[in-house]
Amino acid sequence: MSSEPIERRVSYLGDRLRATRCQQCGKEYFEVRDYCSNCGRKSYGKMDSIDLLFDKGKLELATFINEPTNKFTKLGSYVYGIVSFHDGKIRVPARLTDQIQCNGDTVDPASLEGRDVIPRFRRRYSVAKSDVVPTISLAFTLADEYYPHQEYKVMKPTKEYELPGIVGYGAYSSRFRIKEEGLERAVPFIDEDAVTAAVEAGKLALIHSAIDSTWIGKVYAGSESNPYAVKPIASKVAQVLKLGEEDGDLQSVDAVDTEFACKAASSMFKDACALVSYPHSGIKYAMVIGTDNSQAAPRGCPGGELDMYVGFGGAAFIFGKQDVIAEVEAWYSCTSDTPDFWRRDGEPYPMHGGRFTGDPAYHKHVRKAASKLMERCNLKAGDINYFVPHQPNPSFPIRVAKDLGFKEHQFMPSMQMTKFGNTYSGASLIGLAAILDIAKPNERILVASYGSGAGSDAYLLHTTSQILDKRKHQKVTVKFQAENPFIEYVDYTTYRRLKSGM
Amino acid sequence: MHNSPAIVAVGRTKFGEHYGKEPEKLIEESWLAASNECSIERKDLQACYMSDCFLPITNKLGLEEGFLSELTELHVPMEVTRSFSAALQTACHAIQAGVYDTVLVGGIEKMTDRWDKIRDDLMLLDDPWSYFAGGTPESNHELMLRAYIKKHNITGQNLEKLSLALAQITVKNHANATKNKYAQFQRKISIEQVLAARKAEHKQLGLFDYAPISDGATTVVLTSAGAAKKRTDRPVQVLCNRSATDYLNYPARDDLSHFLAAQLAMKNACEAAKMTPSDFEVVEVYDQSTMMEMVSLEDLGFCEPGTAWRNVQESCQSGLNCYEVGDRKVYVNTNGGLKADGNPLGATGGAQIFEIFSQLRGEAGDRQVKSNDGLPQNGCVLEFEGFGTKAYVTILGGLNH
Numbered sequence: 050m051s052s053e054p055i056e057r058r059v060s061y062l063g064d065r066l067r068a069t070r071c072q073q074c075g076k077e078y079f080e081v082r083d084y085c086s087n088c089g090r091k092s093y094g095k096m097d098s099i100d101l102l103f104d105k106g107k108l109e110l111a112t113f114i115n116e117p118t119n120k121f122t123k124l125g126s127y128v129y130g131i132v133s134f135h136d137g138k139i140r141v142p143a144r145l146t147d148q149i150q151c152n153g154d155t156v157d158p159a160s161l162e163g164r165d166v167i168p169r170f171r172r173r174y175s176v177a178k179s180d181v182v183p184t185i186s187l188a189f190t191l192a193d194e195y196y197p198h199q200e201y202k203v204m205k206p207t208k209e210y211e212l213p214g215i216v217g218y219g220a221y222s223s224r225f226r227i228k229e230e231g232l233e234r235a236v237p238f239i240d241e242d243a244v245t246a247a248v249e250a251g252k253l254a255l256i257h258s259a260i261d262s263t264w265i266g267k268v269y270a271g272s273e274s275n276p277y278a279v280k281p282i283a284s285k286v287a288q289v290l291k292l293g294e295e296d297g298d299l300q301s302v303d304a305v306d307t308e309f310a311c312k313a314a315s316s317m318f319k320d321a322c323a324l325v326s327y328p329h330s331g332i333k334y335a336m337v338i339g340t341d342n343s344q345a346a347p348r349g350c351p352g353g354e355l356d357m358y359v360g361f362g363g364a365a366f367i368f369g370k371q372d373v374i375a376e377v378e379a380w381y382s383c384t385s386d387t388p389d390f391w392r393r394d395g396e397p398y399p400m401h402g403g404r405f406t407g408d409p410a411y412h413k414h415v416r417k418a419a420s421k422l423m424e425r426c427n428l429k430a431g432d433i434n435y436f437v438p439h440q441p442n443p444s445f446p447i448r449v450a451k452d453l454g455f456k457e458h459q460f461m462p463s464m465q466m467t468k469f470g471n472t473y474s475g476a477s478l479i480g481l482a483a484i485l486d487i488a489k490p491n492e493r494i495l496v497a498s499y500g501s502g503a504g505s506d507a508y509l510l511h512t513t514s515q516i517l518d519k520r521k522h523q524k525v526t527v528k529f530q531a532e533n534p535f536i537e538y539v540d541y542t543t544y545r546r547l548k549s550g551m
Numbered sequence: 552m553h554n555s556p557a558i559v560a561v562g563r564t565k566f567g568e569h570y571g572k573e574p575e576k577l578i579e580e581s582w583l584a585a586s587n588e589c590s591i592e593r594k595d596l597q598a599c600y601m602s603d604c605f606l607p608i609t610n611k612l613g614l615e616e617g618f619l620s621e622l623t624e625l626h627v628p629m630e631v632t633r634s635f636s637a638a639l640q641t642a643c644h645a646i647q648a649g650v651y652d653t654v655l656v657g658g659i660e661k662m663t664d665r666w667d668k669i670r671d672d673l674m675l676l677d678d679p680w681s682y683f684a685g686g687t688p689e690s691n692h693e694l695m696l697r698a699y700i701k702k703h704n705i706t707g708q709n710l711e712k713l714s715l716a717l718a719q720i721t722v723k724n725h726a727n728a729t730k731n732k733y734a735q736f737q738r739k740i741s742i743e744q745v746l747a748a749r750k751a752e753h754k755q756l757g758l759f760d761y762a763p764i765s766d767g768a769t770t771v772v773l774t775s776a777g778a779a780k781k782r783t784d785r786p787v788q789v790l791c792n793r794s795a796t797d798y799l800n801y802p803a804r805d806d807l808s809h810f811l812a813a814q815l816a817m818k819n820a821c822e823a824a825k826m827t828p829s830d831f832e833v834v835e836v837y838d839q840s841t842m843m844e845m846v847s848l849e850d851l852g853f854c855e856p857g858t859a860w861r862n863v864q865e866s867c868q869s870g871l872n873c874y875e876v877g878d879r880k881v882y883v884n885t886n887g888g889l890k891a892d893g894n895p896l897g898a899t900g901g902a903q904i905f906e907i908f909s910q911l912r913g914e915a916g917d918r919q920v921k922s923n924d925g926l927p928q929n930g931c932v933l934e935f936e937g938f939g940t941k942a943y944v945t946i947l948g949g950l951n952h
Contacts, residue, residue, distance in 0.1 A: 141802055
């Protein structure tokens with residue numbers, strides 16, 4: 050059982066690591082305080098609200114926990130300690146996360162003391178499947194490892210564009226991989242899920258865009274592995290990342306989840322573009338996130354064929370009309386009722402139609418959307434610099450790209466499926482992020498997503514000169530995560546265990 | 552002086568696992584022991600001050616006062632606090648105010664019934680964020696030890712000596728408990744056992760460094776000095792009790808290497824009693840871990856900050872069962888401490904009072920402390936609630952031998 054009002058308060062403070070600073074004496078407090086304990090009632094109304102989610106802390110003291118309390122047992126052993134922020138002005142209890150083989154032979158907690166750490170948004174502990182999923186950002190990773198600290202610096206927009214487009218983006222995947230038959234696939238740590246990946250991707254997108262999170266008027270989260278059948282991912286993202294103006298403990302933002310197999314997020318690109326273009330919407334920016342802890346039945350079970358391909362991760366894109374890095378020039382979508390892949394309500398794993406998922410499903414829709422869009426825009430494959438198809442396995446996207454007349458140098462750079470696995474709603478988005486990481490100004494990108502059930506969205510993007518300026522904000526590129534020296538490889542059993550989560 | 556509080560009798564159960572006994576059986580047992588000692592009837596009691604830390608949670612027992620009323624057929628005022636020292640302090644205040652002259656102070660806890668959940672329950676005593684971040688009842692002890700080592704810059708051979716000193720603390724406490732028939736663990740352990748347990752867990756503190764969970768009950772009959780004469784010719788005076796509080800949130804405290812609440816409670820108690828730490832020969836500290844016993848020796852003023860491990864190590868090395876500080880001997884946790892005597896939270900403080908009471912009256916049997924001029928004159932007790940969140944210091948004495 051969980052107590053929802055308590056859960057609301059704990060996650061409200063703990064997800065964002067909300068803190069308070071006294072304007073008079075400068076004393077800082079973890080949690081929200083109306084007045085300073087030093088200054089008393091004189092300080093009432095003179096307390097600044099700060100938060101630590103984008104901050105960097107220091108691991109002051111560390112010990113090793115091998116016998117956690119009951120709800121934490123799925124985490125196994127971990128390093129636990131005290132993290133300080135702002136030179137010790139705030140100290141919080143902390144769990145180091147992303148450690149699988151954590152025991153006294155591999156980790157000496159004392160040797161970690163003094164290292165810089167950054168807060169990560171994670172699941173807090175295990176609860177019954179019917180309960181609210183508790184989350185917290187009192188989980189930390191070492192800043193000099195897989196996920197470095199990056200400053201979140203807001204900049205005033207300098208340029209208004211005629212067309213709406215991408216103003217910032219971020220792709221997130223975990224530091225764990227499974228490597229089988231030439232494929233590397235991302236594996237979530239046990240405290241990660243589609244929600245935590247959505248938040249981390251959104252955080253990276255904010256850092257890259259350099260826009261104030263309060264300027265975002267709507268957030269869409271597309272996923273097919275939301276831990277809830279009813280309760281949005283987008284509301285969590287909005288609250289943790291403080292999207293829209295804060296009004297008391299509410300965010301002035303619209304948040305909604307979308308579902309259409311793997312195109313749940315890509316479908317909303319055009320809605321985001323339309324929203325920021327509509328003169329009376331009052332919305333300057335909209336965020337679209339595709340995130341999945343892609344499910345698959347264990348091998349040998351019905352649907353278990355997918356288990357060879359599924360990955361973990363997500364990507365977030367912020368759309369707007371100012372300081373755009375890639376304008377959205379045109380789009381085309383097509384849909385048909387094709388039952389090639391589905392998951393019935395209450396079932397943990399999806400089923401698929403075998404060979405039926407190829408020609409009559411994936412290929413037909415992606416080919417149609419991409420070719421129709423090129424035809425409408427009077428473009429040939431040779432006029433396009435990069436092609437980004439949805440990537441459910443290593444062969445489908447290559448075949449469709451070749452069918453459409455693209456050459457390897459046009460489509461291979463977007464092939465991220467072999468590094469992160471099929472990230473479902475995140476798959477074409479991570480591919481697009483990989484291209485935006487390397488594209489030069491004035492280049493054309495054709496994205497064609499695919500969602501089983503079935504449909505495809507094709508977009509034509511045109512990069513601007515600002516793509517180079519903003520690249521400086523983002524260290525955590527797709528390549529950075531794919532080729533990171535701190536990647537840890539796990540075996541099949543560990544992969545299944547981690548994927549099943551807390 | 553007529554209203555100054557005095558203890559006329561103490562009683563307790565054995566600490567340990569009492570699977571077969573209801574909580575009320577344990578209360579009864581300790582009450583009978585105390586009431587027999589001073590020939591008191593329950594109808595003589597004007598009020599009851601009880602303590603239990605989380606009996607309502609562990610044993611689904613709601614209003615303990617009503618439960619006790621039913622059990623005893625008493626309808627006198629009763630109050631429940633979370634630690635024995637808190638109950639004793641409240642009772643003392645009532646006696647001092649002249650409201651009552653004869654009251655019962657009792658403590659009870661039954662923890663082993665919830666073996667599988669008790670460590671989660673114990674997190675209720677820490678701040679919730681520590682729990683949410685994945686802390687355990689042991690983790691703050693280990694972090695404080697790290698903080699202590701860093702603050703006092705203890706490295707190399709000194710660090711090994713400190714580690715050995717902590718092992719010697721638990722070995723000493725276990726040895727003391729072999730002479731205490733009420734103790735949970737009446738067996739000796741060796742330094743090697745302590746070190747091996749730490750090594751197996753890859754930790755600086757291991758199984759033998761921590762107090763167990765326990766069932767047990769303790770009772771004290773408290774009267775005014777005037778009323779005490781009717782009950783015994785050798786009452787032990789409660790010379791002073793003082794308490795202090797600190798943040799629930801351990802990581803947010805200014806000094807992570809010491810217990811401010813213990814320092815303040817002791818300072819205030821000594822000032823009020825016009826005593827100094829050198830006046831105490833027998834001391835009961837709250838050793839939920841060996842680290843706590845070491846740090847408390849400093850917080851109570853027996854040793855200089857950052858040096859207690861030296862006193863412990865050198866004293867134990869020369870085979871003493873007490874700590875030599877300067878030219879004085881301090882006997883600490885002669886009953887075996889929380890480590891070996893047991894730690895049924897709400898009753899623990901009662902066992903500490905029981906021990907000092909027995910030592911001052913010369914009734915401690917094999918473990919009786921004798922100073923040069925006979926029996927010890929004064930003793931003090933440190934009890935905590937939570938991880939140093941509340942500290943209570945009680946000074947006992949006033950027996951003229």
